[in-house]
Amino acid sequence: MADVLFYHLMHMPLERVLPDLLERSLQRGWRAVVQVGNEERIEALVSTLWTYKDDSFLPHGTREDGPPEAQPVFLTHTDENPNNANVLFLVDGAEPGDLTPYERVVLMFDGNDADAVTRARSHWQKVKAGGYDATYWQQTDTGKWEKRA
Template structure:
């Protein structure tokens, strides 16, 4: 069973949090897949990961690239695992994969200021719990540090 982590974004936007989590994943020698739910978000993330920091970037591609299977990070709108990743990030309400056990870890990142996103994350939590996955809920404290709440 996959470990599924829910990240409740309240103090920092996705564009700040995701690169850090991807860097940590790559440091573990894990390949990663990021699934968005819309073409505009996918394009914005693709651009952002090249420019989010003055001193680094995250090597990545999209599942449309011919070399997607060799990329350490792949951005997609679909449920497949194009680069045999160990970790999958779901953003903007992307659904849990049908075969979550294909991953070591799945991270659901959701906007804590968006009521629809909160409701969807709660539904995904129930779905993952019913499937028997190990779950964790992370929320940022006042200083921006992640605190495990459940």
């Protein structure tokens, strides 16, 4: 059963945090799916992953980039795991679907958006009721993560 981590973004936007978490996932030998809340958001994240650092490359793609199974990081707006990923990142309001294919699920939400916080609380309750081991991490002023629950 997947470990589910809730990441409460407070002081840095998703675009600064997600690439580092994806890099760490790849360093572990994991593959990742990044599921966004809507299709329009995919292109912005693709652009971010191409340009977030001058000195590194984060291999990623979408259905438009060829076979999904060839992508170490796959971006989508639907509940799917076409690259046999170990970790799922739910961002920008993406709704959790089937969590069973994953070792880890990371639900990231903007703590400055009251609606996002409300949705995250609802997801927390559903995840816990489903028997998943869930932890809650909040971002500090310096961008580090503190475990809060």
